[in-house]
Amino acid sequence: MGLSEIAAGLTVTTRQEERGVATVDATDVPLAERLAPYADELPCPVEPAAALLDAYGTGTSVGVAASAAGLAPTMGAKVLHRLGVAGVTPLSPLAREVVRDWLDGELSRREAVTLSGASAAEFSLGAYCETHAPIAGAAEIVTAAREPDGSRSLARRERDAFAETFDAPAELR
Template sequence: MGLSDIAAGLTVTTPQRERGVATVDATEAPLAERLTPYADDLPCRVAVAAALLDAYGAGTSVGAAAATAGVAPTTGAKVLHVLGVGGVNPVSPLAREIVADWLDGELTRSEAVALSGASDAEFALGAYCATHPPLEEAAAVVAAAREPDSRTLDRRSRDALAGACGTPDDLR
């Protein structure tokens, strides 16, 4: 019996709400202001990068976040990569080795694209990721913007779990 057999006849009667990813910025200055020192190394304006990070952090895809920020999806992926957001390189680990071989001059571009199995756009983005490492300081700024304030988190965690934790007397 497969999953399709088990799920046959099931219907969803309650709509789900899109909740996105919860983030808390525990810093004082706006993200765009904190990214200003890295403006020359970003493939777009700092305000666009901040809008892109906010949209992506809310749980949207790279393409949807790029559309929200007003840039092309490839540019959005480049910005996220340079700012240290993982998972935006579209090529597999094996294809990354092929990109490296192409960058080293061991393969022609057409051979490398064919061997990688990636589209031209994916290959180009993979090459960009291989030649532009994330900016460590900017990645730290982005990570700090996404970390919750520990004092608030501890209080919220205690409040949320207050009714879930029993006492030793409840174990009898």
């Protein structure tokens, strides 16, 4: 008996639900207003930055979230980086070291791009990430906007509630 014979007469009767990343904003103040103190440090106005965060929080890619916010994908990545969202740089740790060497004047740009293995656009975004630190205080606002109680995720609260039920070596506690 082959697969086609086994599958004969089978029909799908239910549909899979689309599920995104669950986010709960525990504050009453709109995200754009909470980001307003950092407006001068952001590479775009706070309204598109807030729209970008909202779109990115649904689990979409940086490019899709940036498009939804009316931003170019590279600008979206810059904004997310400045707001403290981890993992936005397209460069590997070794490529980031190459960018730092270029910034220190130890390599020419051509050498650095070649050694990094990145495209020109990836290299430029990586250089931006290396020369612009996340904005102090902004990451806390982003975190608070994404966690149910503003300080700890649901998984973390559940883990804390059942901490005494887990066995772990004493040195890891």
